[in-house]
Amino acid sequence: MNxxxxxxxxxAVNELAKLPGIGRKTALRMALHLLKSRKEDAESFGMAIIxxxxxxxxxxxxxxxxxxxxxxxxxxxxREKSIVCVVEDIRDVIAIENTxxxxxxxxxxxxxxxxMEGIGPNDLNISGLVVKVxxxxxxxIILALPTTIEGDTTNFYIYKKLHASTIPVTTIARxxxxxxxxxxxxxxxxxxxxxxxxxxxxxILKKNQ
Amino acid sequence: MNxxxxxxxxxAVNELAKLPGIGRKTALRMALHLLKSRKEDAESFGMAIIxxxxxxxxxxxxxxxxxxxxxxxxxxxxREKSIVCVVEDIRDVIAIENTxxxxxxxxxxxxxxxxMEGIGPNDLNISGLVVKVxxxxxxxIILALPTTIEGDTTNFYIYKKLHASTIPVTTIARxxxxxxxxxxxxxxxxxxxxxxxxxxxxxILKKNQ
Numbered sequence: 255m256n257x258x259x260x261x262x263x264x265x266a267v268n269e270l271a272k273l274p275g276i277g278r279k280t281a282l283r284m285a286l287h288l289l290k291s292r293k294e295d296a297e298s299f300g301m302a303i304i305x306x307x308x309x310x311x312x313x314x315x316x317x318x319x320x321x322x323x324x325x326x327x328x329x330x331x332x333r334e335k336s337i338v339c340v341v342e343d344i345r346d347v348i349a350i351e352n353t354x355x356x357x358x359x360x361x362x363x364x365x366x367x368x369x370m371e372g373i374g375p376n377d378l379n380i381s382g383l384v385v386k387v388x389x390x391x392x393x394x395i396i397l398a399l400p401t402t403i404e405g406d407t408t409n410f411y412i413y414k415k416l417h418a419s420t421i422p423v424t425t426i427a428r429x430x431x432x433x434x435x436x437x438x439x440x441x442x443x444x445x446x447x448x449x450x451x452x453x454x455x456x457x458i459l460k461k462n463q
Numbered sequence: 464m465n466x467x468x469x470x471x472x473x474x475a476v477n478e479l480a481k482l483p484g485i486g487r488k489t490a491l492r493m494a495l496h497l498l499k500s501r502k503e504d505a506e507s508f509g510m511a512i513i514x515x516x517x518x519x520x521x522x523x524x525x526x527x528x529x530x531x532x533x534x535x536x537x538x539x540x541x542r543e544k545s546i547v548c549v550v551e552d553i554r555d556v557i558a559i560e561n562t563x564x565x566x567x568x569x570x571x572x573x574x575x576x577x578x579m580e581g582i583g584p585n586d587l588n589i590s591g592l593v594v595k596v597x598x599x600x601x602x603x604i605i606l607a608l609p610t611t612i613e614g615d616t617t618n619f620y621i622y623k624k625l626h627a628s629t630i631p632v633t634t635i636a637r638x639x640x641x642x643x644x645x646x647x648x649x650x651x652x653x654x655x656x657x658x659x660x661x662x663x664x665x666x667i668l669k670k671n672q
Contacts, residue, residue: 258528258553258557259522259527259528259529259530259534259535259536259553260519260520260528260529260530262511262514262515262518262519262530263515263519263528263553265511265514265515266511266512266514266515268511269507269508269511269512272504272508273493273496273497274492274493274496275489275492279646280484282554282557283483283484283554284482284483285515286552286553286554287482287483288482288512288515289515289516289519290573290574293516293517296512296513296515296516297513298478299478299481299509299512300508300509300510300511300513301509301513302471302474302475302477302478302509303475303478303497303505303508303509303512304505304506304509304510305471305474305475306471306472306474306475306494306497306498306505307497307498307502307506308502309471310469310471310472310498311469313468318468319467319468319469319472319498320468320469321468321469321470321471325468326468327468343495344467344468344472344491344495345491345492345495348467348491364499365499437488
């Protein structure tokens with residue numbers, strides 16, 4: 255595609271094309287859509303992105319996105335604080351909450367170990383989990399990371415880190431097909447996989463046999 | 464999907480979900496992507512959209528997006544100014560330019576007549592075209608609007624408006640299948656349809672027979 259006849263328009267298209275899964279033609283369509291919309295609407299669009307980055311806060315306990323110091327889940331007296339479900343990001347919290355099958359709290363890593371994308375253990379909220387476990391307030395850790403190589407690697411890293419403690423570490427049941435993303439799984443399967451969680455040791459043995 | 468645990472995050476997701484073809488799950492993924500990226504990157508993203516709306520300019524002659532008073536096509540001495548190709552928006556200019564088959568200039572309407580979306584003839588740059596034709600500087604009008612009901616309606620409206628003048632009004636050949644968008648057509652078909660343009664009267668007769 256040739257370069258566009260306007261520099262500001264070109265810049266907007268290039269920025270939109272950086273979004274995940276958006277190619278240049280779709281970015282062009284989005285930029286035209288924003289250009290045809292009212293000036294105030296385009297301004298609130300741009301400001302929403304800038305403000306999100308400046309004003310967002312994270313829950314002190316679980317690391318989830320939150321408006322307050324504690325998120326609504328960690329702040330709820332109805333939730334079982336000693337059961338901690340480790341997830342990649344807020345999308346997985348939403349997915350598990352939608353099943354209605356889980357009454358514990360979460361620990362949001364903010365990503366998974368991925369050498370391909372240059373994300374190591376130190377880029378993630380893992381040390382916070384170790385501190386939480388060492389303080390003795392946790393009775394069970396449920397690993398609910400994606401069933402991909404990166405997810406398995408992160409599972410194993412966390413399992414090794416927590417090995418000194420005696421609390422059970424479980425994973426959600428492998429009812430989810432390998433390679434699938436957690437957020438696209440149907441609610442029944444995901445809900446059942448929370449109930450049928452299995453000791454992490456079992457999954458390692460099965461793989462080695 | 465439940466509401467999100469942060470107001471600024473929720474706002475950003477809602478704004479992204481307003482983009483054409485973007486659902487709430489994709490918007491959530493985009494917002495997380497922007498949140499994980501560096502603060503400066505998110506800021507240039509937001510500012511690019513706001514600046515585009517504030518600083519964009521349109522070519523005095525054809526109505527296309529432009530950095531200067533005249534766009535690069537209208538300002539080029541190599542282009543045949545008396546042949547005017549009427550298109551919906553800049554995406555169609557890019558598509559026709561990519562064929563390398565056209566040496567005239569364009570007239571960008573900025574949309575097509577669509578009662579469904581509340582777009583009438585007065586919302587489009589049609590009067591500018593009539594003025595241009597009445598000034599006697601145009602030798603031929605090529606209608607290159609989408610082959611949809613809205614495109615046909617707009618073609619007919621423009622044809623009626625220009626009926627008083629004696630200049631030929633042609634449409635690009637219907638090699639493009641009816642219902643397809645101009646920008647997704649392959650370059651050979653689109654190029655041929657510019658060369659094999661037919662008098663607009665012929666297309667009306669064919670339809671009524």
